[in-house]
Each structure stands twice: as structure tokens, then as C-alpha cells.
Amino acid sequence: xxxxxxxxxxxxxxxxxxxxxxxxxxxxxxxxxxxxxxxxxxxxxxxxxxxxxxxxxxxxxxxxxxxxxxxxxxxxxxxxxxxxxxxxxxxxxxxxxxxxxxxxxxxxxxxxxxxxxxxxxxxxxxxxxxxxxxxxxxxxxxxxxxxxxxxxxxxxxxxxxxxxxxxxxxxxxxxxxxxxxxxxxxxxxxxxxxxxxxxxxxxxxxxxxxxxxxxxxxxxxxxxxxxxxxxxxxxxxxxxxxxxxxxxxxxxxxxxxxxxxxxxxxxxxxxxxxxxxxxxxxxxxxxxxxxxxxx
Amino acid sequence: xxxxxxxxxxxxxxxxxxxxxxxxxxxxxxxxxxxxxxxxxxxxxxxxxxxxxxxxxxxxxxxxxxxxxxxxxxxxxxxxxxxxxxxxxxxxxxxxxxxxxxxxxxxxxxxxxxxxxxxxxxxxxxxxxxxxxxxxxxxxxxxxxxxxxxxxxxxxxxxxxxxxxxxxxxxxxxxxxxxxxxxxxxxxxxxxxxxxxxxxxxxxxxxxxxxxxxxxxxxxxxxxxxxxxxxxxxxxxxxxxxxxxxxxxxxxxxxxxxxxxxxxxxxxxxxxxxxxxxxxxxxxxxxxxxxxxxxxxxxxxxxxxxxxxxxxxxxxxxxxxxxxxxxxxxxxxxxxxxxxxxxxxxxxxxxxxxxxxxxxxxxxxxxxxxxxxxxxxxxxxxxxxxxxxxxxxxxxxxxxxxxxxxxxxxxxxxxxxxxxxxxxxxxxxxxx
Numbered sequence: 001x002x003x004x005x006x007x008x009x010x011x012x013x014x015x016x017x018x019x020x021x022x023x024x025x026x027x028x029x030x031x032x033x034x035x036x037x038x039x040x041x042x043x044x045x046x047x048x049x050x051x052x053x054x055x056x057x058x059x060x061x062x063x064x065x066x067x068x069x070x071x072x073x074x075x076x077x078x079x080x081x082x083x084x085x086x087x088x089x090x091x092x093x094x095x096x097x098x099x100x101x102x103x104x105x106x107x108x109x110x111x112x113x114x115x116x117x118x119x120x121x122x123x124x125x126x127x128x129x130x131x132x133x134x135x136x137x138x139x140x141x142x143x144x145x146x147x148x149x150x151x152x153x154x155x156x157x158x159x160x161x162x163x164x165x166x167x168x169x170x171x172x173x174x175x176x177x178x179x180x181x182x183x184x185x186x187x188x189x190x191x192x193x194x195x196x197x198x199x200x201x202x203x204x205x206x207x208x209x210x211x212x213x214x215x216x217x218x219x220x221x222x223x224x225x226x227x228x229x230x231x232x233x234x235x236x237x238x239x240x241x242x243x244x245x246x247x248x249x250x251x252x253x254x255x256x257x258x259x260x261x262x263x264x265x266x267x268x269x270x271x272x273x274x275x276x277x278x279x280x281x282x283x284x285x286x287x288x289x290x291x292x293x294x295x
Numbered sequence: 296x297x298x299x300x301x302x303x304x305x306x307x308x309x310x311x312x313x314x315x316x317x318x319x320x321x322x323x324x325x326x327x328x329x330x331x332x333x334x335x336x337x338x339x340x341x342x343x344x345x346x347x348x349x350x351x352x353x354x355x356x357x358x359x360x361x362x363x364x365x366x367x368x369x370x371x372x373x374x375x376x377x378x379x380x381x382x383x384x385x386x387x388x389x390x391x392x393x394x395x396x397x398x399x400x401x402x403x404x405x406x407x408x409x410x411x412x413x414x415x416x417x418x419x420x421x422x423x424x425x426x427x428x429x430x431x432x433x434x435x436x437x438x439x440x441x442x443x444x445x446x447x448x449x450x451x452x453x454x455x456x457x458x459x460x461x462x463x464x465x466x467x468x469x470x471x472x473x474x475x476x477x478x479x480x481x482x483x484x485x486x487x488x489x490x491x492x493x494x495x496x497x498x499x500x501x502x503x504x505x506x507x508x509x510x511x512x513x514x515x516x517x518x519x520x521x522x523x524x525x526x527x528x529x530x531x532x533x534x535x536x537x538x539x540x541x542x543x544x545x546x547x548x549x550x551x552x553x554x555x556x557x558x559x560x561x562x563x564x565x566x567x568x569x570x571x572x573x574x575x576x577x578x579x580x581x582x583x584x585x586x587x588x589x590x591x592x593x594x595x596x597x598x599x600x601x602x603x604x605x606x607x608x609x610x611x612x613x614x615x616x617x618x619x620x621x622x623x624x625x626x627x628x629x630x631x632x633x634x635x636x637x638x639x640x641x642x643x644x645x646x647x648x649x650x651x652x653x654x655x656x657x658x659x660x661x662x663x664x665x666x667x668x669x670x671x672x673x674x675x676x677x678x679x680x681x682x683x684x685x686x687x688x689x690x691x692x693x694x695x696x697x698x699x700x701x702x703x704x705x706x707x708x709x710x711x712x713x714x715x716x717x718x719x720x721x722x723x724x725x726x727x
Contacts, residue, residue: 041726041727042419042422042423042685042726043422043685043726043727045401045422045423045424045425046401046423046424058725128557128558132553132555132558133552133553133558134498134552134553134558134561134562134567135558135561143496148496149495149496151553151703154699154703154704155704242691242692242695243505243508243556243695244555244556245507245695245696245698245699246699246703247507247699247700247702247703247704248704249696249700249704259692260721260725263689263692263722264689264722264725264726265397265419265685265688265689265726266725266726266727269725
């Protein structure tokens with residue numbers, strides 16, 4: 001009796017949390033799944049009926065050449081961003097930890113600033129303040145140097161690079177702070193021993209810093225990879241916001257799904273597409289979790 | 296001891312989480328008795344019906360995403376007229392009103408009684424079955440003075456669902472101190488003027504326009520005989536007349552900056568553009584900038600084919616939600632009757648340069664002398680009301696993408712038109 005009580009107690013304590021998770025996380029997913037099996041749309045708003053897997057057949061029909069291109073762009077986007085994000089953050093964090101650096105706290109505060117800004121504000125500020133042909137800093141510099149103005153967001157390659165730069169600006173602070181914290185946790189005596197053994201800066205980095213950071217940074221890198229993979233705001237607000245379409249046709253799988261299903265007011269079809277994306281993201285998440293365990 | 300504290304703390308946290316989880320599941324004391332935030336208006340069906348018939352105060356809530364001062368002025372006129380009847384019209388600003396109405400259109404507890412929005416979203420709401428036709432609330436003779444164009448825009452499948460309040464069209468607005476000489480009367484002359492007076496690298500422009508926004512390019516498309524979507528829901532992005540218009544607009548676009556709303560508005564207000572194609576919504580910013588504004592109807596510009604530029608007209612209307620009509624019928628009827636009178640239009644015209652939907656409002660001396668309203672009235676005679684069929688809602692995206700592809704990415708008009716026509720057809724098919 002006592003033993004079974006002991007088994008039940010943790011479940012009892014966690015029960016309210018389970019209810020909360022059920023309402024916030026599970027219910028919307030199940031409800032979306034339910035809607036995906038109906039013909040709920042503008043014409044059947046209140047009198048929708050069960051249509052089986054029809055919407056899934058249509059959703060999978062959207063896995064065409066456009067979707068494959070979007071998937072390729074998403075993978076490229078994730079790889080480029082993560083390599084640059086981790087590389088630059090590592091260098092900045094190392095720089096912030098150089099002994100005798102003055103004004104360290106000021107630099108750290110400045111670095112965290114972009115992270116504290118709401119994403120929507122940051123993106124619009126960059127669209128106008130940096131990339132805009134008339135008021136953007138980049139074009140002001142180009143004109144001052146005697147070049148023609150350039151529309152950075154109107155063609156795919158420059159638009160992709162512009163989105164990468166903004167994504168780095170927004171995500172670097174988090175990565176730098178994490179690297180900085182991880183660097184603080186490394187035992188200084190290892191460096192002292194290495195110096196006594198005649199190790200240089202490169203050897204200290206390669207044999208002490210990087211191996212020591214791996215375990216601490218792995219979850220951070222994996223989580224950031226995940227959020228970069230499903231990034232929507234930057235690409236959408238910079239290039240395809242209603243009323244300010246830039247001309248670039250670059251699509252990630254999330255923007256592709258949004259454009260192909262969510263503007264139609266067909267909630268059955270949109271829900272089916274959502275469930276398909278959900279499955280893809282869960283698969284990606286499972287893969288990244290496995291990778292995390294292997295680190 | 297420490298273990299017992301942990302245990303108590305865990306229980307406390309679990310209890311707090313359970314309470315938090317269930318917060319909101321109970322009935323709000325106020326709403327359960329039918330009292331609004333203003334504290335006096337019952338909202339339950341029977342209670343409200345009794346209230347409106349017995350002279351108890353009734354508040355009609357309307358959502359909008361318009362200029363708040365304008366909505367306050369509109370509400371003030373209505374509330375003054377209905378003060379003796381204890382009916383109050385209250386506006387609440389919401390972003391993306393059409394999206395909000397889609398979400399709350401059947402939610403009597405949390406949704407509004409009315410909403411104010413442009414007429415092009417009507418078809419979708421009518422098909423959803425969330426709107427009460429205004430014909431069920433107000434007699435036809437009360438609407439006798441409304442302009443036929445506005446009634447047409449407010450009707451769908453032969454039924455009038457909305458109450459027109461005012462309408463808007465695009466206009467040619469110019470800075471009198473920057474514009475050199477007379478404003479031309481043909482678009483070819485206008486283009487020549489732009490070539491002579493635009494320096495893109497210096498950031499000075501003769502005329503700016505949202506050249507990749509289909510609403511702003513519609514004067515060319517309609518004038519060339521093209522269309523974005525016809526009344527039978529056929530997209531017209533790749534019909535020859537539309538393509539001709541887009542090609543013609545492209546050469547103007549090359550001299551009009553990036554065409555983004557914020558960019559072109561800032562260029563005009565800062566004196567870096569001598570003219571802008573825009574509507575009355577720009578007036579407050581222009582006034583603040585102290586610009587000596589001149590206005591000309593777009594219908595005064597002749598296109599190379601001999602026809603005139605023909606903008607869309609957008610009619611701002613109030614719609615009544617079905618559930619509200621069931622519970623507040625009498626109060627809503629009175630509000631609609633006041634809205635159909637000329638006073639609301641006169642106030643909005645005098646204070647905000649809105650072109651009234653009520654024809655009698657134009658008899659007012661100040662309204663009759665308002666340059667902007669006269670230009671819009673002139674445009675309205677030629678203007679094409681935006682389509683209000685449900686399929687219109689999915690046409691803005693492909694049309695804008697087509698214009699951006701041609702104007703900004705330099706894509707071939709024929710190829711891009713075919714591509715986005717296909718996308719439009721797919722979007723329409725996806726609605727079903």
C-alpha cells in the first residue's frame with residue numbers, strides 16, 4: 001500500500017501540469033487533427049462535415065517541385081546560419097574572455113541588445129533602416145561611394161544573404177551569452193598546465209576550450225538549429241509581407257506552406273498541411289534529440 | 296524538516312497550477328448578468344431584447360482598424376442623435392479586423408455587434424453566414440439617399456448586407472510648391488515629366504506610387520480594360536489587357552523608388568517627391584508635414600488607349616453580426632437609421648475629408664467646396680468598386696507577387712503573368 005502510494009505521489013504532483021500541457025499543447029494539436037478531417041471552409045463554416053483523408057491527399061499534392069525547392073532552401077538556410085552563428089559567437093565569446101579586457105560588461109550589454117528587441121521591431125527596423133533603397137544605411141553608403149542603389153530584397157540570392165545577416169544579428173546574442181557562460185565554467189588550472197607544457201593559443205583552444213564546451217553547448221546548438229529550421233518571421237516580413245512584397249521568390253518550407261494553404265480560408269486543408277508539417281518537425285526534432293544524446 | 300517544507304511547497308505549487316489552469320473556466324460574474332464593461336448593458340439575448348425595448352441603456356460595440364479620431368467623431372454623431380434613446384455606439388480598434396471577424400463572427404460572448412471595414416471582404420463573411428442583411432433591420436426608404444455605387448458595393452448576391460458610410464478612391468496628390476507648371480492631362484505627358492524631374496540616386500522623385508500593389512496599379516489595369524478578377528471569379532492576371540497595363544506601369548515604376556507604402560509616404564511628406572498616388576488616409580501626415588496640397592482626380596488622366604485611369608473605389612461599411620441582430624435588433628436598427636442620414640457623412644467629410652455615401656451630404660456648403668471630396672466624387676463616377684466576391688480575398692497575393700516580379704525582379708511580363716495566374720487559380724481551388 002505504501003509502495004503504491006509512493007508510485008502514485010509523483011503522478012499526483014504532476015497532474016495539474018499534465019492538465020495544463022494537455023490544454024495548451026495537446027488539445028490544439030488534436031483539434032487541428034479533427035478539423036483536418038472535415039471540409040471546414042468559408043462555404044461550410046458552420047455546417048462542415050467529415051471528409052476522411054481528402055485534405056491529406058490534397059496536402060500531399062502540394063509536395064511538388066516548389067516544396068522540394070523550399071526544403072532545399074530551408075536546409076541551406078539552417079546550415080549557413082548555424083555555421084556562421086556558432087563560429088562568430090565562439091570568436092566573440094573568446095574575445096570577451098580575454099584577460100585584461102576593459103569595459104567587458106559594456107560590451108556584453110551591447111551584444112545582448114538585439115536579443116532584447118521584439119523580433120517584429122528588429123525585422124522592420126532592418127528592412128527600412130538597412131535594406132531600404134531610399135533610407136537604408138547600406139544604400140546611403142553605396143551612393144556615397146559612387147555606386148548605383150541596390151534593392152537587396154528583390155532577387156533571391158541577395159535576399160537570402162540579407163535574411164541570413166539579420167538572422168545572425170538576432171540570434172548571435174543568445175549564442176554569445178551561452179558560449180560566454182560555458183567558457184566561465186572551464187577550470188583555469190587546465191590552461192595554466194597547458195602553458196607550462198608549452199601550449200600556444202591555438203592548442204589551448206583545440207585541446208581544452210572546444211572539448212570542454214561541447215557538452216555544455218550541444219543542447220544550445222541543437223535548440224538553435226531547430227528554431228532556425230522553422231524560422232518564419234524574418235523571411236516573411238523581409239520579403240513577402242502583404243503590401244510590401246519585395247520580388248524575391250525565396251521560400252522556406254514554413255513560408256511555402258503558409259502561402260499554399262493558409263491564405264485560402266480553407267481550415268480543413270490548412271489543418272491537414274499543419275499536421276504534415278508537424279510530423280516533419282517532430283521527425284526533425286527526434287533526429288536532433290538523438291544527435292544530442294550522441295554528443 | 297527540510298523534506299516536509301519541500302513537500303508542502305510542492306503541494307502549494309501544484310495547487311496553484313491547478314487553480315491557474317482552471318482560471319477562466321468559470322463564468323465571469325459581470326458577463327453572466329449581462330453587464331458590459333461600461334457597467335450598464337445587459338448582453339444575454341432575452342435581457343438585452345427587453346432592455347432595448349424598455350428604454351434601458353444599450354451599448355453597441357463596433358470593431359474597426361481605422362483612424363481612432365475618425366471613429367470617435369462618427370460615434371459622437373450617432374450617440375448625440377440617440378442620446379434620448381439610451382443607445383450608445385462604441386468603437387474598439389482591432390488590428391486585422393477582417394481576420395478578427397472571421398474568428399469571432401459566431402462568438403456572441405466575445406465578438407462585437409458590428410464592424411467597420413472595406414466592402415471587399417463582404418462575400419466571404421456572407422458565405423460564412425455570420426452577417427445579418429441590413430435590409431432585415433432598416434427599411435429601404437431610409438436608405439433612399441445613399442449613392443447607388445455604395446449600395447452596389449454593400450450588396451452580395453442581390454442582398455444588401457452592409458451599411459455604407461463613406462468611400463475612398465485613389466487620387467493624384469501633389470505638392471504645389473514642388474510641382475513645376477500645370478499637372479498634365481495624359482499619362483504619357485506625366486511620364487515625360489517624371490523622366491525630366493526624377494533623380495533616383497539623389498532620392499528626388501516627380502511622382503511616387505505603390506507600384507507593386509494591385510490596388511494602386513488598378514487605375515492602369517481597369518483603364519486598359521484588364522481586370523484582377525471578374526464577377527464570375529475568373530482571375531484575369533494573364534489576359535492581354537492586364538499584361539499591357541502592367542507593362543505600361545513598369546516604366547513608371549522604374550522612376551518611383553521601391554514602391555513600399557512607408558517609403559513613398561515618407562518621400563512625399565519629406566518633400567523628396569513632388570506627387571503621390573494615394574488616398575484620404577494620407578491627409579493627416581501631409582497636414583503635419585505642412586505641405587501645400589493640390590489634388591486631381593485620376594480620371595483626369597488619359598491613357599494611351601484613349602480611356603482614362605480608372606481606380607478602384609473602396610466603400611467603408613458597417614456590418615451587423617447575426618447574433619447581435621438577434622439580441623439587439625431595435626438598437627441596431629436605430630444606429631443604422633442614423634448612419635443612413637447625411638449628418639455622419641458631413642462630419643466625416645468636414646473633419647477627415649471622407650467622401651460621404653449619402654448624396655444629401657454633398658449639399659452642405661463645406662462638403663461641396665472640399666477639393667479632395669470633389670475629386671473623389673468625380674472619380675467615383677468612373678471608379679470600379681472592388682470586387683466583393685469571396686475569391687477576391689485570395690487574389691491580392693498573386694496579383695501583388697506578379698507586379699513585384701515584373702517591377703522589382705525584372706521578370707518577363709508574359710511568363711510572370713502565366714505563373715501567377717496559375718497560382719491564383721490554385722488559391723481559388725484551395726478555398727473549396
